[in-house]
Amino acid sequence: MDDEEKPPVSLERDTAQRLRQIIKVLIRHGFLDIVQRLELLSYLPLSSRLVSEKFREEAKLPPETRLRLVLTELGPTAIKLGQFLSSRPDIFPAEFIEELDKLQDSVPAVPFDEVKKQIRDALGRPIGKVFSSIESTPLGTASIGQVHKAKLLSGKSVVIKVKRTAENIASGHGWRVSD
Secondary structure, eight states: OOGGGSOSSOOOHHHHHHHHHHHHHHHHTTOHHHHHHTTOGGGSOGGGGOOOHHHHHHTTSOHHHHHHHHHHHHOHHHHHHHHHHTTOTTTSOHHHHHHHGGGTTOOOOOOHHHHHHHHHHHHTSOGGGTEEEEOSSOSEEOSSEEEEEEEETTSOEEEEEEEOOHHHHHHTOOOEEOO
């Protein structure tokens, strides 16, 4: 990166990593124009600045849908922001309010294969050493996590809470088992 391409502000590593993630999500969901107007492209490596045809296809979705997808992908804090904004018709037009309102009760569940991996990693041993069963369909999902019914080897019924964390979202995982 030569002097002309250096980002205007130097950021700490974690902050820069999260900013790059946010920029990529915005571009992926068709908000390249906003990224360009805010002069954020310089925070991405040159290889990440190329916009694929797939991104152009996603840009055909209505902007209110793309905004909801961005907030969902960015995690619990962004989802909470979207939930708050859905109650503010003084700020957004009705079509945005209607779309953001979907964040109130329909946060997508993380795939069960990822949930199992997070549980296994948190336990530090195979799931079968602790649980006789875990239901793949969550009892509920929310902006901060989801819960699954399970049975311990002793036969006792329990609920496993899997939470989103900023660290895991930045690394691409997005979930951790609650303590």
